[in-house]
Amino acid sequence: MNLTVPVFYALSVVAVISALLVITRRNPVHSAIYLIVTLLSVALIYLQLQAEFLAAVQIILYIGGIMVLFLFVIMLVRLDVITRQVAFNQQWLVAAIVSAILLAEMAAVIFLGRGTAPLPAATTESLQPNTEQIGRALFQNYMLPFEIASLLLLVAMVGAVLMARRR
């Protein structure tokens, strides 16, 4: 009995539905909880795709770190005020058109690009050992982009500290 495909679809459905709930809930704490569910199901999809390292990092960083900070900030805000505010503006028609165009573009790119950049069938062997492969990719093959990205993050961090100090 091969459960790979049903499990994948179940996880995807959960991810998409909870993503929709994130933006439709009035209470920000509920939104945050649904965002956690989305991130968790994406982590499980990574796991199913044999990317254990990515799945673990997704859980540690996004759920254990960033979502905890989100909740921390939400709790410092007065919720009764926020829930009475209007969360949506009247531009939904424009937004829908733009989203539809974007979706069509993405679909077109994937369908037209199929021939030129075929996706290789991933085998278990080619992805193991996971951690070592990601380490080699980041610290040997793509050393410079990696360092530039971390420098950018550092600059953003220093900038945030500087802005907080000025007050």
Next chain:
Amino acid sequence: MMTNLMEALGPYWFYLAALVRILVVFLGISLLVAYVVYAERKVLAHLQVRIGPMRVGPHGLLQPIADGLKLLLKEDIIPQGADRTIFWLAPLISVIAAFAAFSLVPFGPEFMVAEDVNVGLLFLIGISSLGILGIILGGWASNSHYPLLGALRSTAQLVSYEVALGFSLVSGLLLAGTLDMQGIVAAQAEEGVWFAFVQPVAFFILFVAAIAETNRNPFDLPEAESELVGGFHTEYSGFRFSLYFLAEYAAMVLVSSIAVTLFLGGWLRPFASVAWLKILDFTPVALFAVAAFWCGREAMRLPASQEWRWQRLLLVGLAVGAALVALALLVPQRGEGGLSFPVLEAVQGVFWFVAKVCLFLYGFIWFRGTFPRYRFDQLMSLGWHFMIPLAIVNVIFCGLGIVVARAWGWNLAASLWLGTAATLAVAVRLARRKV
């Protein structure tokens, strides 16, 4: 017989074996948690020259069961204006996260729930970090001031000390060269030294961060009774409260397990590489024999009157049970290499693992009985201005030590100790610095 059973069950054997292991670990951890609470009360009592729980069973040994029953039967109160769904969900998140993480702990060479996970340690950290969500959501959903403040303190503390914890794990991982939990233990067996003895600074940071992560004294500000009543679980009662309680102590056992696996040799016997100390393999037998003797002696010392009958019966039962376990461990088997003890060998790893975890837990309790509580800004300052820089410096020197040892053929322990000395020099500077 075992092989016949395996054949009969066919493909379902895998699931059945996994289920059995999960049940054993779940019940074992629950029992351990119950008796850690008992040990905590007893040890604290003796530290303060009291006697602690004494009435329920001999020396209060049945107290955890009585406490559990009491919590289950208590009225379950949900405060007015609470967010009921989240209030109901939050303790579950904490307890599930704490117990799920145990699936990746190597209790023995052959005993682990989820085997062959090559990013084991990362997953462990990830799953256990979900527990904080239970705390913060529970504090918020109570719709009450003290729990909210407790949850905020708890989150700030956890996020701060998670960084130091992560860096202290990195220096252990540099030595092990793998994220696989069994691989980490194997690396220590191969190296012939527990990593705590070549990375003492990392071990110290891990210990302090573990106390902060589990909200234990002297870092128990999220539940400081004098300021916040009971912290994030002030509004919880009955069964839900007991879930939080269970999660908190399970998290203690979990961080101890991580520390033991990474720095204290996991399930390895002390001096595993010294052949003539093989006599230490018989420690479990000795322990159970001593327990049997002690229970028997206590039973003799009880007053002869009728009202002590049940106490005496229980003690005699315990003595007989311990004696039987000691004898069962000594079941011999005549093989090619002479006499061997299959039962003893099977429980050997688990015994040492649990023993080391208990030592660690005793440390937690000892700390609680000894240290006064920190102030919150002192706690944050200690974390950000001392622990995190020290952990980073330690990782750098640890990496340098390994590279030097490999490149110039130095003794690994010697170069690591050189790195540790340098780290300690930095620590002195950090401690003297005025912030």
